[in-house]
Amino acid sequence: MKRIKKCPLFLILVISSVLFTLIGIIGKNSIYKDYEYHFADTPFLALTLEGISKGEYPWESFRYGSVIEAVSGALNLPIGGGEDEALETEALVAEGDAGSLFEEAIPAEDAGEEAASDEERADRTYDFVQVGEEYFDDAVFIGDSRTVGLFEYGGMEERCDFFAKTSLTIYDVFTEPIVKDEETGDKITIEAALQKKQYGKVYLMLGINELGTGTTETFMTEYKKVVGRLEELQPGAIIFAEGIMRVAGTKNETDPIFNNMNINERNEAIEEIADNKKIFYIDVNEVVCDAQGNLEKDYTTDEIHLKAQYYEKWKQFLLSKGIIREEK
């Protein structure tokens, strides 16, 4: 008892560390069994804390099976597997920290007026034309931090909607509550927001955060699902599947995952789903990359994001890739 009075903090920290370590050891083969863990690198209690950061709390180790199902169900994911683990980290880690750049999407004033497509229109293919900025009046942009940058520095925020958030991926694009509902002020999912309002154009750029997750095939399965759902939700809209913006040279050479070879592979796969009738592939890399195909190094400081002033290039590129489908 005397000792507790002398050094309470010391004892509490020692006891809690031992407790967390035990939970880590017990959970290693149950609730944390999908986590990548190397004893040489980090102590057992890292597992416990990693679990908490993913929403898998220690007490769940006692009723293991049912819980995993519930957690995965809530995230709309298949059960188990390394891939899911990775993307859960991404989705959850980004929440509530200073790193999440942007959480709200700002709605534009007027809704899309484009009517649903006619039967005869459906078969035609279209070519890109130069358009004016009013083209964006009925557009919505969906994407990760790069699209957040376009929102902040592209000077288009008055015209169109941006449903973008740092670290958004193709897997959680419809499940993350990131759009501010105009009526209630609550955060709703992109899916719910797209049910409320019809757009003429949907721009989609996702895929860099997922580079370390799964293969191009698994990525494309999800990508097609998302595009399919977009078509259902927005029957009158033109869908622009944007190629993933590349990274700059140094990053490309040093990063085993976030490099341009991987980006190009996925971009080629994205390009294949374009039918030039309703879904169009556009690749902003045409205007922001150097001769080697890396993101121009003067356009970026972190090798990944454009510097504020160069979002203009992206916008001008989008304006050069307009699709106009005559109404009659």
Add this chain to the structure above:
Amino acid sequence: MVVFSGMEFLFRFLPIFLAVYYITPQKYRNTALLFGSIVFYAVGEPYFILLLLAFVWLNYILAKKICFYETEHSVKNKKKLREKKLHKRIDKKKGNKWMITALLLDVGLLVVFKILGAFAGNEALPLGLSFYTFKMISFQMDIYRRDIKALPTFKRTAVYFMMFPQIISGPIMRYDEGDFTLEKRTYSWERIEEGLQYFVLGLGTKVLLADRLAILEKDIHTIGYESISSPLAWLGAVSYSMQLYFDFWGYSLMASGLCVMLGFSFIKNFDHPYASRSISEFWRRWHMTLGSFFRDYVYIPLGGSREGKGNTVRNLLIVWLLTGLWHGGSLNFILWGSVLFGLIVLEKLWIGKWLQKYPLVGRCYVLVLIPITWMLFAITDISQLGLYLGRMFPVAGGAGVAVNSSDIFKYLKMYAPYLTAGVIWCIPAAYRFVEKHRRHPAVIAGMVCIFWLSVYFTVSMGNNPFAYLKF
């Protein structure tokens, strides 16, 4: 492992070391500390540990040559001491010679690697080099000037140079500030508790504040300096000023907390510098062990301020150029040192007294000027530095133009909790309150939360605060 906020240090090295240290009989605790420190350093620097050991040994040999007069054992023997003193008069010149050799060696080591580092990048620098060479220089000077009364044993000297709490980033403790004589050290559960409390406060200061604010710096860098609005440039400067302070003060608290846990005295390295009323005062309260190093081993030996205005200014110039160079070899550090020199001379000769008379003016003056000087410190690329200063002072024909003029609101909103907590934590009263009520259960509970929250942040984001910056 060499990062105090890392999992390996917190949950592996530290508990094992503490257990071993306290199980070891008091008599052998210096040995335990020495071996622990060698392991600690060798994990971080498997090759440069040899360089460090070689220099510890060399410095001891030289110290022995300088310190010809008495050793710890001979002090006890008065008769012998008298003989030695007689001996001293004869060998004074020899002592000088060895002193200069030691200085050339230690300064040379620092300079050679700094130059190498300037070309090959900072990876070429041995861990903690700037700090342990300064300890060595201070040791030799103190031996020479007989501030250290008797030559310590080799083991104590080696522990002083290499003790793991201070090897990476200081504080640059003096030999006689450390209780290397085992009898002087006090061990108790209360000391362990006290040290741990400092450690936890330091950990929270670094992980929960400095590392969070570092992301704002990174965000601004990503936007590109030429495109930020002037208010954001100022916010960035203020935020960086806090980030740097919390990073280093947090580290110093952790280091000194560890020392206290081992039975040593607490070494103060920061004394709430942002509450200063002049730049000179700021620098007496910021990185205090570095400041007093330059004061005692450069400024005062050069004559200090006792030999007329001209010499005072010259001595200050030397000190501030050296301070700049010690922090880094690039042009911006020299610029930074020169600006501080200018300000301090200005205070010393003209406005200092006036600033002390009007404390409010003095405080505002410090809070406006220091962030500007920190930008000189932070941005090593001169053209980028020009851009940033241009955004801070757009009237002065600054380059660039804000792409989004209301960007400040977004970042203010995003970083509000960290900035608010940071401002509060800069106020001396806030820290003193915690210190005063440190035995209160609520404060203890708060520290438990700070500790686990910091560890949680470290785990979920990795040791590198930027690792979790998703795209």
